[in-house]
């Protein structure tokens with residue numbers, strides 16, 4: 001029997017997989033927020049009348065104080081949590097040179113693809129990580 005999920009949809013959330021010299025950036029969500037201490041890709045909700053790319057650059061300025069070079073949109077992931085659903089839209093990005101600062105996160109880490117298993121990510125990130133890791137392994 002099909003289960004009908006009846007939770008609010010928060011809309012589109014863009015996130016950035018920022019790469020540097022074979023590493024990529026993960027950011028730890030702050031205490032006191034939902035999914036505290038999980039590691040995520042920096043980003044946030046797309047506002048009305050805002051493009052995905054503009055939202056991504058705005059969020060990265062707010063959270064990390066950087067502007068990135070947006071390289072590639074990966075496959076969006078629609079996911080339902082117990083209390084809300086979202087569409088998480090990932091972009092591969094490169095840095096212009098500035099070093100990201102943890103303006104809103106507990107911590108930032110540059111990790112190798114091999115270290116991914118050491119970090120706990122929100123469930124919506126899992127298929128995104130799988131697609132990204134498959135891409136870089138085959139390149």
Ligand SMILES: Nc1nc2c([nH]c(=O)n2[C@@H]2O[C@H](COP(=O)(O)OP(=O)(O)OP(=O)(O)O)[C@@H](O)[C@H]2O)c(=O)[nH]1
Nearest residue numbers: 013015033034035040041042043044045086122124125
């Ligand atoms: N930035 C980001 N958000 C993610 C990821 N995975 C994931 O499920 N999310 C969820 O997407 C939403 C992002 O919206 P937001 O950035 O505007 O919200 P927020 O961190 O202030 O959290 P809040 O909704 O608890 O206030 C959050 O509910 C967050 O938990 C991810 O990799 N990056």
